[in-house]
Amino acid sequence: MINRRFVSAFCLSILALASVFFEPLYATTVIALVALGLYEFFSLIEKKGIPIYKYFGTIIGIIIPLSIYLQFELTKGWELLFVTLALISLFILQFSRTQSDNAVIAISTTMFGVLYVSWLFSFMIKIRLLEHGMALAGCLLLITKGADIGAFFVGIKWGKHSLIPKISPKKTIEGVIGGIVFGIGGALASKSFLPDTPVFSFVNLVLLGIALSLLGLLGDLSESLIKRDCATKDSSSILPGMGGVLDVIDSLLFTAPAFYFYIYYYTSRVFSGPTVF
DSSP: OHHHHHHHHHHHHHHHHHHHHOHHHHHHHHHHHHHHHHHHHHHHHHTTTOOOOHHHHHHHHHHHHHHHHTTOOSSTTHHHHHHHHHHHHHHHHHHTSSOOTTHHHHHHHHHHHIIIIIIHHTHHHHHHHSTTHHHHHHHHHHHHHHHHHHHHHHHHHHOOSEEETTTEEEEEHHHHHHHHHHHHHHHHHHTTTSOSSGGGOHHHHHHHHHHHHHHHHHHHHHHHHHHHHTTOSSSOSSBTTTBOHHHHHTTHHHHHHHHHHHHHHHHHHHTOSSSOO
């Protein structure tokens, strides 16, 4: 399994590196991951017998990151308008069904999937479109995935004390510590290509490494909770040794929005302008 995992991780690393440098490939990769991640999520929910709107939810989920990349803004708060229209559409689709059983569960679960996978992961594109977006995206990936790698290998080698056995039996406290150390290492390594500004000072990068490592862990545990509720070990088997797309992007679902708002908050407070640096 380790060998298969290594091959899958190597291929994904090459794709991630190429994507960071080429914006169209980056956007295409994010949109493809959203589509596959949503399909996996809805497939998990279907196993519980919930009559969700799988294909409608997937289409809506694809439109969100695509519209962000194309910088479509019908109104200033177009995202909220879009979600509202999607919710209304789901009610209309429900009206057409012969049975109204589990209507609330079907509608709310479909919307949750769109928000959980598509909306959260679409912040990857928002980050890439910022000034110095290539460096910012690289920093986020180094910290988040560095923490994932550190937690995995340290947990295997030295993990003895389970973190939350009822949710993820294999995650250990030692693995968490290893993830934080590797996350800090990824943050400090990013300093070599990040803009020389106070927002990326040594202290801020250390704190950012800790915060994003913990948020990545929370994202991982959240997906584990969903899989356990659906009685499934992996979201799919599309990536040998690693599971599914959701198993790969789960940590980024929480770190990407946090990182984006960290950059946005700092620049809006310090520079009082729309640009990043």
